[in-house]
Amino acid sequence: MIELLQGLLLVTGSLFMLIAALGIVRLPDLLTRMHASTKGASLGVMLLMAAVALHFLEEVVFARTIAITFFVLLTAPVAAHVIGRAGYFVGIELWKGTLKDELRPNYNPLSHRLHSGLKKPAKESETDALRDGRSEGGKGDSDTRA
Structure with missing residues (x-):
């Protein structure tokens, strides 16, 4: 039963990361690409780390997977925000379909x-x-x- 759950977590996490990668390639501007990569990759990493923790079932591995997940969830949105702001300041064109520019x-x-x-x-x-x-x-x- 645990192997089935591990497989499901691995496949789901990989799919989220694949969708994030496709979003980077297919979306029209910097801000939407960063949104896709940050959200999809963060959820993908969470699911992959959950599968790793279930596979090894050791306290040390569990602590490391929690630390990795926390680090990704803490740094990915901050990095995306800083890169997006820098891109806006440099003058990166927004997508023509952008409805609201709050900055x-x-x-x-x-x-x-x-x-x-x-x-x-x-x-x-x-x-x-x-x-x-x-x-x-x-x-x-x-x-x-x-």
Whole structure:
């Protein structure tokens, strides 16, 4: 019975990782690719580590599989967030089907800073002008200084 459960966990984890790999190849932009890789690979690793723990049935192996799973679940979303933010700051084009860009009104492309959300964000036209490289008398720079 344990072998059947191990096999099911291995196959399911491998399928999730395969779907994550296909998502990286097939999805249209950086942010959706990272979403697929982070979610699918994290779940795939969890299932594979559960199969490994069931196979060996030792406390040391179980502790290591828990540590590996915790490490992946802790680092993968943080790394994806940092890479996505860096890609956005560099100017990676979003997919044409993207409906909402929550960073745009809070991002100053000249200083590469985000407003905290507590301050009132710049008007849409000012943000567009800054993104296009036109400055309106220095507007937008004064509220980003620390």
